[in-house]
Amino acid sequence: MVSLKRRKREGAGEFSTASMADITFLLLLFFLVSTVIDVDTGIGLTLPEYIPPEEQELAPLSKDRLAALLINENGDVLLNGEIIAIPQIKDNLVERIKSKIDLPKNKKLVVSIKTDRKTNYNLYIQALDEVKSAYFQVREEYALNHWGKKVKDLTDEQVKELREKIPIIISIAEPEQIK
């Protein structure tokens, strides 16, 4: 009787995985080249609600609370009517923000930024940046003095308190129409 032998080919049922690495490398390279990691960074702000001109009310604001920043079309920066260089804005504001930490909510500093229609956008951003930096510095110091931590390590409740103590109030005034 002829014995039936199953034929076994060598290496049957397997495929070589040696090229797998190459294939995945190729895929990896494709994704590396075709994608851009761009983290969106910028200065955040919330615009005021739109109120039609006829319904606008003028809210009286004491001079003590207001830091009026005016940037005109020549690039001059005026803080409360006095010419100031942009890098000085921060130091100027830090003191004023600090002095108002313990005051009630409706007595905090309001920074108003006003520009002309022809003011350079870059200048405006630089000024806004200074104002934000001033606030961040005060917040950072406050957090360090009260909790001994950095702002980013605070708990939610502490952040809430911090925001209440040092609110960032920036008002973007509408530019005057200069023809």
Next chain:
Amino acid sequence: MKFQKKRAATKQGIPTSSMPDIIFMLLLFFMVATTLREQEVYVSFTLPEAKAIEKIENKRLISYIYVGKNGRIQIDDAIVQLKDIQDIMYKKRVALPNVIVSLRIDKNTNMGLVTDIQQALRKADARRINYSARMKE
């Protein structure tokens, strides 16, 4: 006396069988961490630089407005006119109530145009904005 060279019993050479797994892992990391640029930008602009900048955590909420060197405005995939911004943004705002509008504006733009866009945004009630800026070195 005969000296014999000492040889380790194990084979030399790095096992390469786990190589695909490692590369797969890398691949997956890059696939997850990166986003494909979904829209073509038609206007050219240079962003201003600033120090006190924050990252926007939630990328899904962002809607971009580009303003180029020549004052052209782009939203999504099209160049738009100033007067159309309000309608477009209002629709976006209805679709996504807490939309963040990222303003990618060229640094030599006049504030007049920026203000006009801001006014349109206020009217459309899309009030959370972000002035896109690069980190100053």
